Amino acid sequence: MPELPEIETIRLRLRNGDHESPSIVGRKILSARLFWNRTLAYPTPDEFQNQIQGEIIQDVLRRGKFFVFPLSTKYLLIHLRMSGDLIVEDDSYKVHKHHRLIFSLSDGIRFAFNNPRKFGRVWLLDDPKPILGELGPEPLDPDFTKEDFYGRLHPRRRQLKPLLMDQHFLAGLGNIYTDESLFRARLHPVSLASTLTRLESENLFEAIRDVLRQGILRNGASIDWVYRGGDFQNYFFVYRRTGEPCYRCGTPIKRIIVGQRSTHFCPNCQRLSRD
DNA sequence: ACGAGCGCCTGTCGGC
DNA sequence: TGCCGACAGGCGCTCG
Numbered sequence: 001m002p003e004l005p006e007i008e009t010i011r012l013r014l015r016n017g018d019h020e021s022p023s024i025v026g027r028k029i030l031s032a033r034l035f036w037n038r039t040l041a042y043p044t045p046d047e048f049q050n051q052i053q054g055e056i057i058q059d060v061l062r063r064g065k066f067f068v069f070p071l072s073t074k075y076l077l078i079h080l081r082m083s084g085d086l087i088v089e090d091d092s093y094k095v096h097k098h099h100r101l102i103f104s105l106s107d108g109i110r111f112a113f114n115n116p117r118k119f120g121r122v123w124l125l126d127d128p129k130p131i132l133g134e135l136g137p138e139p140l141d142p143d144f145t146k147e148d149f150y151g152r153l154h155p156r157r158r159q160l161k162p163l164l165m166d167q168h169f170l171a172g173l174g175n176i177y178t179d180e181s182l183f184r185a186r187l188h189p190v191s192l193a194s195t196l197t198r199l200e201s202e203n204l205f206e207a208i209r210d211v212l213r214q215g216i217l218r219n220g221a222s223i224d225w226v227y228r229g230g231d232f233q234n235y236f237f238v239y240r241r242t243g244e245p246c247y248r249c250g251t252p253i254k255r256i257i258v259g260q261r262s263t264h265f266c267p268n269c270q271r272l273s274r275d
Numbered sequence: 276a277c278g279a280g281c282g283c284c285t286g287t288c289g290g291c
Numbered sequence: 292t293g294c295c296g297a298c299a300g301g302c303g304c305t306c307g
Contacts, residue, residue, distance in 0.1 A: 003300055038283090065301080081301045083285080098285085117284045119301065158277065167302085174300050224287070224299065239300095259278075262298080 002080040004139070004172030005215030007065050009230055010086050014067075014111075015060035021088035027105040029055050029071075036100040039113065041121040048124055052076075052103070064135045064171030068128060075128040081119035085228070087112045135171040139208050150201040153193045160196075161189035162259035164208075173208065176221060176239045179264045181208045183238045188272040189256075189263045195273050238264040 017023035032052045034045055043051070055071035062068060067086065069076035078086065084098075091110040095102065101113040101122060113122065123131060136152075137144045152170075156163055163169055164178045173181070182189050184207035187200060196204070215221065220230035223240070237247055241264060242255040251268040 006300070079301085081283095082299070083301095115284095116286070117299090117301095119283065121302095156276090162278080165301090176300055221300075260280075261301095 002065050002082075002084070003174035003177050003215070003220075004062075004065060004212055005177070005218075005232065006220035006228060006230065007062055007067065007080070007172075008216050009220040009228070011060050011062045011067060014086060014088065017088075022109065024057050024088055024105065024109075024111050025059060027057055027107075027109070029053065029057065029111075030104045030106065033102045033104070034100070035095075035102075036115075036118055038118065039100045039115065039120065039122055040124075042123045042125065051124055057105075063128075063132045064138070064167055065174070066132060066135075068132070073126075075123075075125050077123040077125065077128055077131060078113060079121050080115065081117070081121070083117040084113065084115035084120050087114055135167055136169045137171065139170055139172055139212055146202045146205045149205040150198055153196060153201050153204075156193040158193050159190045159258060160187055160193055160204075161261075161263055163193050165259070165261070170208075172212065175261050175263075176236070177208075177211050177215060179239045180211045180237060183265060183270060184211060186269050186271075188270045189258050189265055191273050238266065240264065 014024050029052050032049055034040065037045055040048055051074065055074060058070040058072070060067065060069060065079060067078040088109060088111055091104050091108050096114060098114045098116040099112045100115045100118065103111040105111055113120065137148065160182060161178055164173050164181065165175070181204065185200070185204040187204060214235065215232045218230050218232035218235065220228055221232040222228045222230050223233050238253050241253045243252050245251065246253055246266040246269060249266065249268050251266055253264055254267045256263050
């Protein structure tokens with residue numbers, strides 16, 4: 001389920017708690033149970049079990065699509081990849097079949113990494129920089145400006161869609177929010193980045209920020225069997241609307257494959273400008 | 276530098 | 292009912 005707005009929604013629930021589950025901040029990790037070894041990117045299962053015990057969760061942060069948990073002496077990083085959720089529940093519950101890693105916390109509560117497709121990864125590190133330092137800027141960072149964006153975009157001879165989804169270029173966009181951003185900016189997904197005018201680049205920058213902010217306000221999107229509780233899926237303009245009329249001009253929304261991914265756009269509103 | 280192809284996984288959905 | 296292919300919010304790896 002994971003793009004920036006969904007990760008942010010889960011982050012806020014973990015940090016602040018809600019009517020169903022308490023915050024995990026300030027709680028001690030008593031033990032960890034691993035159900036799928038390859039969930040751990042680093043270190044080994046034995047080292048992980050030993051090092052995590054007794055650590056206290058200091059905060060719940062986010063960088064791009066990564067969850068960042070500063071602990072007493074280390075950093076826990078979690079990436080959901082294509083599916084999954086982070087769940088706080090009573091430790092006496094029957095273990096769900098897709099739970100891959102469970103942290104038992106104080107007061108009979110547990111913190112579970114649910115990951116049906118097993119693509120998600122967990123790191124326990126002294127220093128998160130080697131992983132997080134590779135990421136591009138945070139799109140919603142107030143210090144990230146439209147001039148910065150143009151400066152990064154303009155030198156690139158690359159199609160817009162795969163460039164925007166490249167986490168080294170910009171951190172947080174995935175398939176949904178990229179398609180929605182390009183529609184709002186009226187840009188064709190395979191236009192080359194280097195061909196954008198300064199104005200087009202600024203429009204794209206603002207579109208990305210608007211879409212991400214709206215996604216967060218709606219608590220993310222919930223589609224398929226991975227239901228999250230957000231409702232941004234009801235406000236998509238193009239994503240998974242193949243054949244349905246464009247809300248702006250009525251032209252049927254088109255679906256093509258770009259960079260191995262489904263791509264949805266309005267062939268009338270989003271014209272190609274290759275060179 | 277860039278794009279295409281593929282692997283990694285489990286599940287849903289539609290067609291026959 | 293079952294089987295089969297297409298598809299799914301990600302990313303890292305090869306290979307041209």
